[in-house]
Amino acid sequence: MALLGGSVEAISTGPSTVMGHVQGGKVRVLASWGEARHPALPEVPTLRELGYDATFSQWTGLFVPSGTPEPVIARLREAAKAAANDPVFLAALAKVQTPLQYLDQPQFRAFWDADAKKLEGVVQRIGKVE
Secondary structure, three states: OOOOOOOOOOOOOOHHHHHHHHHOOOOOOOOEOOOOOOOOOOOOOEOOOOOOOOOOOOOOOOOOOOOOOHHHHHHHHHHHHHHHOOHHHHHHHHHOOOOOOOOOHHHHHHHHHHHHHHHHHHHHHOOOOO
């Protein structure tokens, strides 16, 4: 709203927030934070393509308390995978221009570890680690 109202000149947000305004010609996308161009905006370059060493993505994970019994974890993993493959859910995500990249527990753990290490390096570079 601040962008549309002229209170700010630029914002950083996910595509679902602004896609209607982009399609309506009220907002122009300058770059994407992703590793690759967004499928709904193939003409928009990534920041990396523009010469900036910056990437960012929003992700969501399913977590349980330590000590959760394995059968419970297995059932939750099955349910999450089923939801991630549900055509109705995928259609709803597509409607808001949000691609899904489902990772099961072993792949998500590897992603988590790599992302945490990357973010730790960023925080150290800006001097905010005590």
